[in-house]
Amino acid sequence: MVDILIIRNKCDPATVATNWIGKGLKSHLKSKGYTVTDLNDAQATPANVNYWLNYGNKRTKKVAICFDHGSCGAFYGEKNNAVTPVITKTNAEDLTKELHVYTFACSTSGNSCVGQTAVKKCCYSWLGYTEPVYVILGEYMPLKECIWSYIDAMVAGKTIEQCEAILKQAYKDRFSLHWIFKYNHDRLRLYKKQSGMSIITHNRCPSVDVYIRDNLKDKGKEPSQGSLALSPDIIITLDPVPNPEKKFGDMSKNYGKNEVEIGNDNHIYLRVSNKSNTSSDVHAKVYFAPLTTSCVPSSWEFIGETILKNVPAHGYKVSSKKDVIVWKDVPDPGNIHHFCVIASIAGSGDPHPDTSGIHTGGDYWKFVRDHNNIANLNIRMVNSVPDGLSLTNFRIQGFPSKTICDIELDAKALPAGSSIGIKIRRNMFKKGKTTLKNMYERTSRTSRTNYWFYIKKKGVGIIKNLEIPPGNGYQSTVEVKLSGNAQNDKVYPLRISQKISGKIIGSVTLLIHSLNIKQVQYIAVKSSHLVHKSSCPAVKNLNPENIVPYNSIEDARIDGFDWALDCLNKSFTSKNVSFRLAQKVLRFVNKVGDSKTLCKKVEDTLGIGYYKGGYGKTQKKGISLIRTTANRIIKRRKELGKFTSLQQIDEIPYVGKDTFIDIVNSFK
Amino acid sequence: MKSNKQKKLGSQKKRPIEKLEKWVNEHPKEADLPAMNITTGKTFTAREVLKELKKEEKTGIATVDKEFLEVKSNIKKWLEEI
Ligand SMILES: [Zn+2]
Numbered sequence: 150m151v152d153i154l155i156i157r158n159k160c161d162p163a164t165v166a167t168n169w170i171g172k173g174l175k176s177h178l179k180s181k182g183y184t185v186t187d188l189n190d191a192q193a194t195p196a197n198v199n200y201w202l203n204y205g206n207k208r209t210k211k212v213a214i215c216f217d218h219g220s221c222g223a224f225y226g227e228k229n230n231a232v233t234p235v236i237t238k239t240n241a242e243d244l245t246k247e248l249h250v251y252t253f254a255c256s257t258s259g260n261s262c263v264g265q266t267a268v269k270k271c272c273y274s275w276l277g278y279t280e281p282v283y284v285i286l287g288e289y290m291p292l293k294e295c296i297w298s299y300i301d302a303m304v305a306g307k308t309i310e311q312c313e314a315i316l317k318q319a320y321k322d323r324f325s326l327h328w329i330f331k332y333n334h335d336r337l338r339l340y341k342k343q344s345g346m347s348i349i350t351h352n353r354c355p356s357v358d359v360y361i362r363d364n365l366k367d368k369g370k371e372p373s374q375g376s377l378a379l380s381p382d383i384i385i386t387l388d389p390v391p392n393p394e395k396k397f398g399d400m401s402k403n404y405g406k407n408e409v410e411i412g413n414d415n416h417i418y419l420r421v422s423n424k425s426n427t428s429s430d431v432h433a434k435v436y437f438a439p440l441t442t443s444c445v446p447s448s449w450e451f452i453g454e455t456i457l458k459n460v461p462a463h464g465y466k467v468s469s470k471k472d473v474i475v476w477k478d479v480p481d482p483g484n485i486h487h488f489c490v491i492a493s494i495a496g497s498g499d500p501h502p503d504t505s506g507i508h509t510g511g512d513y514w515k516f517v518r519d520h521n522n523i524a525n526l527n528i529r530m531v532n533s534v535p536d537g538l539s540l541t542n543f544r545i546q547g548f549p550s551k552t553i554c555d556i557e558l559d560a561k562a563l564p565a566g567s568s569i570g571i572k573i574r575r576n577m578f579k580k581g582k583t584t585l586k587n588m589y590e591r592t593s594r595t596s597r598t599n600y601w602f603y604i605k606k607k608g609v610g611i612i613k614n615l616e617i618p619p620g621n622g623y624q625s626t627v628e629v630k631l632s633g634n635a636q637n638d639k640v641y642p643l644r645i646s647q648k649i650s651g652k653i654i655g656s657v658t659l660l661i662h663s664l665n666i667k668q669v670q671y672i673a674v675k676s677s678h679l680v681h682k683s684s685c686p687a688v689k690n691l692n693p694e695n696i697v698p699y700n701s702i703e704d705a706r707i708d709g710f711d712w713a714l715d716c717l718n719k720s721f722t723s724k725n726v727s728f729r730l731a732q733k734v735l736r737f738v739n740k741v742g743d744s745k746t747l748c749k750k751v752e753d754t755l756g757i758g759y760y761k762g763g764y765g766k767t768q769k770k771g772i773s774l775i776r777t778t779a780n781r782i783i784k785r786r787k788e789l790g791k792f793t794s795l796q797q798i799d800e801i802p803y804v805g806k807d808t809f810i811d812i813v814n815s816f817k
Numbered sequence: 818m819k820s821n822k823q824k825k826l827g828s829q830k831k832r833p834i835e836k837l838e839k840w841v842n843e844h845p846k847e848a849d850l851p852a853m854n855i856t857t858g859k860t861f862t863a864r865e866v867l868k869e870l871k872k873e874e875k876t877g878i879a880t881v882d883k884e885f886l887e888v889k890s891n892i893k894k895w896l897e898e899i
Pocket of ligand 1: 680681682685686687688713715716717
């Protein structure tokens with residue numbers, strides 16, 4: 150039994166060339182986890198092709214790749230070193246039923262030819278050419294790469310339409326190399342049974358039911374119960390994990406901290422489960438949207454896709470090191486500094502759910518609940534000391550028509566004595582219509598554009614009948630002042646829900662991680678945007694509202710805190726700098742008129758103390774840049790137009806590590 | 818102005834034979850690659866086609882080989898796009 154059958158005879162000059170196009174393909178596909186039979190040269194007989202393709206035995210499960218002679222009536226192999234038909238209009242029904250066929254051969258996709266006949270019967274898709282094709286004699290790699298592009302797209306789980314578009318583009322990209330690329334391109338034709346198929350979802354394997362969990366209690370039942378915003382099966386890490394199967398292997402655990410670092414690469418691992426009696430490959434797509442009460446698909450942006458091979462029957466699989474989805478240079482989402490991440494999965498006979506009918510948050514959350522192929526991560530984790538204050542921005546989503554909704558803050562789990570407030574845009578608040586339940590207005594904070602409402606008594610606070618104009622949505626902020634009685638190392642959830650007619654149409658969950666100031670390693674100071682060692686004198690006796698506790702310096706950076714110069718003045722690279730500080734440095738360096746001003750900025754900021762701390766010498770009065778170094782930076786800026794990342798400055802030859810560090814430190 | 822511009826564009830447009838010659842000069846390796854029609858087994862290189870075209874132009878005598886005519890017409894269509 151194999152996933153893919155390759156047929157490539159070799160009995161005349163033309164097939165010597167087509168045979169070479171298939172050379173190395175088997176090992177290439179095996180490296181991607183597929184099983185393959187390669188009927189090479191004399192093995193490409195009618196008997197062998199029938200053995201591997203006949204529907205009765207289903208020895209080939211997904212794809213037939215055919216590099217050989219072709220005509221309107223047949224695709225050919227060889228017998229006794231002579232060209233011989235192997236797939237014909239007569240046997241196509243049996244041999245290609247529920248398979249995808251990809252040919253590089255003449256004329257099989259002409260009108261009423263073998264390709265169209267096969268698809269009219271039960272073949273899922275057939276890509277061929279309407280007329281004879283040209284091949285280049287001699288081992289010409291651009292042609293081989295072009296032909297392989299469709300195969301690579303298929304085995305990456307792309308839809309057949311995407312595969313076709315990729316092949317067409319591969320041809321177009323090579324138009325200037327040789328005329329045959331245009332010639333073949335113009336004669337390419339795809340027949341398909343339906344749209345949206347991939348080799349993962351439509352093949353000869355039994356249909357399965359695969360799922361990705363909405364919460365730890367989710368067993369794949371539709372509709373699912375419980376939280377929808379906290380999928381434990383989407384795991385985001387900053388650095389790649391060497392052995393994710395082991396590290397994330399316990400399905401009863403939630404490994405996510407799931408903070409996404411803006412401006413850096415993040416790594417996404419998935420865990421998928423299979424309820425069925427047979428194993429299946431699973432194709433997964435991951436998207437992001439800004440943190441909002443309702444992540445409607447129109448706000449999704451594609452991050453990446455992967456295939457988890459052979460997810461076992463009644464079992465599960467964790468992304469391997471190879472399956473990781475890298476979220477490159479995570480973009481700045483603006484005022485809302487956090488994201489929802491959405492995963493959609495598909496298995497054999499269990500395609501990705503169709504999102505086209507979703508227009509409102511209500512549709513969306515119902516969709517997530519009703520489909521076990523979709524999961525969501527719509528949370529934000531915040532650290533806080535007891536008596537500490539945290540602010541989180543998110544978006545209250547509106548819809549194409551005017552929306553009347555309630556915002557509900559469920560703070561039942563927070564310790565007594567905590568204060569929970571929410572900022573609401575004044576134009577959502579309609580006098581006489583909007584009402585408060587277990588909430589009050591803090592008039593001292595009311596401004597021209599916003600109200601601040603706070604929960605009265607421990608429990609749930611509701612703002613009823615807020616109005617959002619058609620097509621609009623507003624940024625909001627939730628403020629939590631954690632009670633002084635909060636326990637150390639405990640996570641307190643706060644759920645913010647958007648409701649229409651009593652039904653939840655969207656929600657954002659904040660997880661407030663309480664950490665005792667005496668037991669953490671680092672303390673960040675909000676007013677200075679700097680993080681200190683917790684033992685540093687500079688953080689003694691600060692107002693708890695002005696500090697954030699951390700046990701990891703990376704987490705502090707993700708939240709926009711950089712290393713303080715008094716206690717953390719050590720060597721670093723661009724990777725260690727927060728997105729916030731990086732933007733500050735870049736704005737200056739991109740704007741500065743000449744190298745002299747750049748030198749002066751460093752000189753004016755970094756004094757003797759910095760010099761002592763960083764370099765341990767005392768002779769000098771302070772620090773300045775060497776003019777030639779500053780000139781190099783300005784020169785590089787001219788070459789690039791402008792710097793878009795700190796790494797570009799870090800990498801300028803002869804600028805040196807210390808100089809880079811001095812420049813960045815000047816902006817702290 | 819308008820007619821001037823059109824004239825300029827017109828004069829910039831190269832004839833196929835010149836375009837092919839330019840391409841052959843820029844892609845010496847590809848110009849010598851034999852391209853085979855898998856059905857007929859006929860093979861031509863772009864350099865050979867250029868040579869034939871030049872000969873035709875010089876002598877006024879065109880080749881009537883069916884496969885060659887087809888390749889010639891395909892190359893002309895291709896030259897319009899590159
Ligand atoms: Zn310090």
